[in-house]
Amino acid sequence: MKIVVNGAERETGDATTIAEIVETERGRSVMSGVAVALNGEVVTRKAWGQTRVANGDRIEILVATQGG
Amino acid sequence: MDDPFVIAGKELTSRLVIGTGGAASLEALEQAVIASGADLATVALRRIDPHARGSIVDVLRRTGCSMLPNTAGCFTARDAIRTAKLAREAFETHWIKLEVIGDDRTLLPDAGELLDAAEVLVNDGFVVLAYTNDDPVLARRLEAVGCGAVMPLGSPIGSGMGILNPYNIRMIVEGASVPVILDAGVGTASDAALAMELGCDAVLLASSVTRARAPAVMAEAMRHAVEAGRLARRAGRIPRRLYAEPSTTFEGLPELD
DSSP: OEEEETTEEEEOOTTOBHHHHHHHHTTTSOOSSEEEEETTEEEOGGGTTTOBOOTTOEEEEEEEEEOO | OOOOEEETTEEESOSEEEEOTTOSOHHHHHHHHHHHTOSEEEEEEEEOOTTOOSOHHHHHHHHTOEEEEBOTTOOSHHHHHHHHHHHHHHHSOOEEEEOOBSOTTTOOBOHHHHHHHHHHHHHTTOEEEEEEOSOHHHHHHHHHTTOSEEEEOSSSTTOOOOOSOHHHHHHHHHHOSSOBEEESOOOSHHHHHHHHHTTOSEEEESHHHHTSSSHHHHHHHHHHHHHHHHHHHHHOOOOOOSSOOOSSOOTTOOOOO
16 A cells, blocks of 8 residues: 655555554664654654554654754 | 743753754754753754754753754644644653744744644643744733743844844833743844843844854853843843943042143
């Protein structure tokens, strides 16, 4: 199935969790201070492991960056 | 001199709040944060970069700064509220620097959206530090909906034009019972000192330090300026006069002709 992660289309298996997607996307970057939005709504860290994505879902994985 | 600076029950050791945007590198930023003496620093929330080296979170942890996430880039109350909730999740803080921008050329706040977002976030348990226009009436409205601090701009973000309307800043200070933090527009140390002399409780600045030729040196200058301005405010300035007022008495003046 197809999902969109941070604006880029991704192919993923059924029953993929948010936790797995975050793990794939983060690459070598650090994990402290990460937030996830699924179709615009916050997914709490506790729920990452149980939240499964569906075809067409939009996922935003966000971290702290420099900003005024 | 005992002069605590408290926002929503939390005491801060510095009246300089540092914004982290605009630094050339995390190393330069870290030096500037240390030199500033700030113990609160703003951060933004953006898409993860798998190739990023280092993290602003680690820099702030090392320097002992608490994080104040912002909603920079939001143009509607809805986006700002969502961003604030994501920031709360990411950083485990319910403090938010609320920015709702109404115009992308001046980055001036959208008063209506700002007030709406502030009310929703306060009711959701956030400590809202609202970046606002230098408008005493809007500042009062933001306080009335429960903002923990009001943060009027001196001039547009990153413009370095200093405080364009000192009268309005004074009026905001006079009317506020929550802390007033001058946010945006500071160009150099005298601007920060003026903000404090006008009675602001603190100054928030980013570009003037991070984009200075020597960020850590400017950070140190800002630290002194904020402290000096605060002391001057507490000491009480003399009134301005049109004519001179001799500081040396004429009494006992010898006749030498």
